[in-house]
Amino acid sequence: MCFIFSLYLYLSPSKEHQTTEQQKYYDHKHNAVNDANTASINTLLTTVTETNQITYENTFTMRMGLSENLNNVQSNVVSFRLAFKRINDVSYLGIAYDLKPIYTNSESAVIETDIEQLGFTVSRNINGKITDIDLLGLPQNHPYGMVKHVVSQLSFLPAGTEMRYSLEDGIYHYEYTRESPSRTSRRLIEIDHQNIPEDLINRHNESWYVKHEGTEWPKEMLFNMQREVQFQGRLLAVEQNIESKRVISPELALWSQETLFAQNANAGFTVPMAVPEEENIQIANVVDFQNALMLLDANLDPAVAKAMGLFMLEEQTPDEIMSFLMDDALPTEHHAHIIYALQKAGTPLAEEYLGEIASNADISTLNRTRAIVSSGLFDGASQTSIDSLYNLMSDNEQSIANAASLNLGTIAKRTPKFDQQIGGILLNKLKSDSDPYMALLSISNINNPAYDKYVIPYAKDSRFHVRAAAYSIIARRNNQQNNVLTALLSERHPKVIDSIANTLVKFQNVPVPSTFLPHLRSRITGDGPPVISSRLVKFYLALKVQFNQTDIQFLRGLISSKTLSESDRSDISKALFGL
Incomplete structure (x- = not known):
């Protein structure tokens, strides 16, 4: 779920002016800015007039939860301001301010931040297109990176123009339409997902418009996104809404603080980490258990899930747990909660139960797959999980066999002591399967260079999907870069070229x-x-x-x-x- 949290963690504001102590702290943090850079910023600031500040009030709303219960999930709402000041025809200074603390999706976790206002630079051409949003060295995974996402939504282009935007989870391809002289909308043509498999995304819808006069900065912008994603056998839904309205605001005193706009001015800011409060959750009876199921509907809290799992192991027999999972009257998300609870219980007995669920042909394929995924993600997985998944690799249902293979690779990556054993299993599968695609993907999950010599021959396979899977492994290795680049010059299938290029960049083999x-x-x-x-x-x-x-x-x-x-x-x- 990194692709969700990297985009949707929340901001929260401060005062317009820094206190003396805050300014000392800020100056100390950025004392590495060299004189030449400071001089250049001073030069830019002298060109800024007192009348060209552009200010927006922004409301950022998000909620996330199980798809069928999203309407019961409380929305997180954050408001902050953006201001822009022109330097020349295309270049602007920008400030995000009135920033508040950052809240995660869990009410028990608050991320404190050391940023009260954030300086950045941006370009905007005469057609209304915004480019080169530079957050001045802010760490890539910092929650305030969402400022770039909000600013980018203020960009618009002439009717009929197509444009691609790169975000954390992929490249978004749009076409712009002029609905009226003062209103522009856009249509999402496609998304090239980069950090999440395409088949895990169940639905993605967007709507967007800006109201504007000519090519001036928008007076109003509204963006809405809805997405459903398969995660650990569950269907998670995310809704995001951004509303920006241009307002009249007094000139900010912050424009005179040249350190806000220096090169790498934000590089020293630490990446906030959520520190949940210690929770002592106990489930003592069936009523508590039912209440816990409802809690998980709204928020997949691992502490609640663990308490549920421990209660089931103590109070319910394997047959009773199986009957829960075969009860079609129960919402499917409650089936998912039960399996997730066993995973989070983390005991040897819970590990055995997951294996029994995965092997039970009377249970739905969906719930069996959920149990397989939970076995792969089981903390401290033992030989019990390996044996269970190994046996399932020969299951009559191909989707079950594939899931078992993939999650064996996950165990090997998470628990290195099993690397050699699982690697041997998957290499045997690679040699024996008529289509080695799934075995290659499973070996990819391990990500051990020791297996590359077995993978390399498949880069010349006649089937493009097999070549793509092979290159998704070997293109990670610096010692294979020359061979991979040679293939890039001769490969004829776009999917294989994508696999090579994306892997080279993703694993920094450039x-x-x-x-x-x-x-x-x-x-x-x-x-x-x-x-x-x-x-x-x-x-x-x-x-x-x-x-x-x-x-x-x-x-x-x-x-x-x-x-x-x-x-x-x-x-x-x-x-x-x-x-």
Whole structure:
């Protein structure tokens, strides 16, 4: 669920002016800013007038819970302000202020933060497009990173324009529509998910509009997103709503604090960690148990789940637990809670029960799969879980067999002492299966380079999905980079190219040798299918850190290429901005 929490943790505000002690702390934290950088910021600030501040009041609302019970979940609502001040035709300084403490989805956990206001820089062209939102070194996983998400929603483009935006969980492809002279909306065309498998996303809907005069900054923006995701056998729902309204506000004194806008000004801020209060939850009877089920409907609290699991192990027989899971009158999320509770109980008996549930053919495939996933995630999993999943690899239901294989790999990764044993099981599967795809994915879960020599031959398989799975492993290794890059120049299937490129970037197996780039440029401009060129352009742009003038000139030439899509050309323009 990292992709959800990285986007949706909440802000919460402060005062407009810092106290003396706070300013001392801030100055001390940023005393590494060099004189040249400070001088450049001072130069920028002298160009700012007293009349061009643009201010927004923002309301950020989110709720998350089990899909069928989302209406019973209380929304988290956070309000804060954004202000922008123009430096030149396209460059702006920005401040997020009135920031409050950050609350997690659990009422028992509050994240304290050391930020009262956050400086940043941004570019906005004459068409209304916002680019290059720079949070000045703020750690990538800091909750205040959501400021970038909110600011990006104030961007709009002319009707008929397509654009791709990169967020934490993928690349979003939109088309803009002018509904009236003063209102622009956009349509979500597709999402290229990067940090979550496509088949785990059950539903994703968005709506968005801005009200504006011409190409001026919007007067109003409204964004709504609804998503359902499969997680540990449960269907989780997330709803997010952002509303921004332009307001008149006095000139901020903060504009004169040049340290707010210095290079890497926010790099020293620590990443807040949620510290839940110690909970002593006890379930003593059936009434408590039923109440706990209802609590989990609203919030998957692991402490409540553990107490439930311990109660079941103490008070209920295996047959009674099985009957719960076969009772169609119970909501399906209660079945999920029971399995999750056994996982969180964490005892040897709970581990045995999960294996029995997974093996029981009278239980639904969904609940059996839930038990398999819980076995893979069981803290301190033992030989009991390994034996159970190994036996299920030969189950008559292919989805059960696949889930068992994948979760064996998960156990090996989480419990390294079983790496060799499980690796042997999965390598045997790799050799014996007519389609090695699932075995490769399972080995990928282990992520042990010792198994690469068995995987490498499958990179030349005739089936594209097998090649893609193989490259998702070997493209992680620096010692395989040359071979993988060679394959990138000859591979003909876009899914395999995506697997290679995404893995190289995700596992930081870049930069690439400078001698490779001329070959990459040649393939991009060759006579191959446009879809291949498009995929390779995306990878090329990911290498921006090593660009020289040759690369820049090449990309500028691509902007006028008729073989690339409008969104590809837009991505290139964005990458070239400032180079």
